[in-house]
Amino acid sequence: MSDGHGEKTPWLPPRWFIRLAWSVHRGLYRAGGGRIGLWRPRTNGWGTLRLTTTGRRSGQQRSVILGYLEDGPNLFSLAMNGWGEAEPAxxxxxxxxxxxxxxxxxxxxxxxxxxxxxxxxxxxWARWREVDTNLDGNAARRPSETAVVVLEPRPGGAPTVQ
Structure with missing residues (x-):
């Protein structure tokens, strides 16, 4: 498969498989009481974290497990939605x-x-490319630029656990 510029587009598993894999990952996290499914970035790979946001329409807490890298005190991830067209929720x-x-x-x-x-x-983006050699080819699948999302620490210490 070509990306239209003569370069071969990297193979990706079907979207349903990507969604299933992340669902299983979330299930392991829940079943393990948060002790399974999160890890720190490695020299040659990203880590995983659980991000909890406030729903833009519902106002309810929404959680997702994401890959991330560190940049000093900041964390960063890619808003890629399994390389699908839509922006991730x-x-x-x-x-x-x-x-x-x-x-x-x-x-x-x-x-x-x-x-x-x-x-x-x-x-x-260049830092992420160091751990994902297919990054540019996969990003070319999306109709718009993939956002690099920075998660900066904010004052207030650790959140209260509910």
Whole structure:
């Protein structure tokens, strides 16, 4: 398969398989009481965290497990939705309500989400490319640019666990 520019588009499993894999991951997290399913980034790979946002329409808490990398005190992820066309709901929620929380191996953290821009976006995209050699080919599947989402620490310490 070609991306229209003569370059071969990397193979991806079918969308239903990607969605199933993330559902199983969430199930393992729940079944393990949060002790299974989260890990820190490795030298050659990303980590996983659980992001809780406020629903843009419902106002209810919504959680999702995401891949992430670290950038100093900040965390960052890609709003890729399994490389599907639509923006992921968690990113739409963060745009409407930037304050959120994350659960990580090291414990909970309050964060504020925003899109990386300009040189910061280029730098963080290049960092992600170091752990995903198919990043550019997969991103070409989307009709719009994939947002690099920065999760900055915010004052207030750790959120209360409900």
């Amino acid at each position: 968690w990113w739409l929620n963060l745009q409407a309500h930037p304050d959120a929380s994350v659960e990580m191996v090291g414990g909970p953290r309050l964060v504020r989400g925003r899109a990386a821009t300009d040189e910061e976006r280029v730098r963080l």
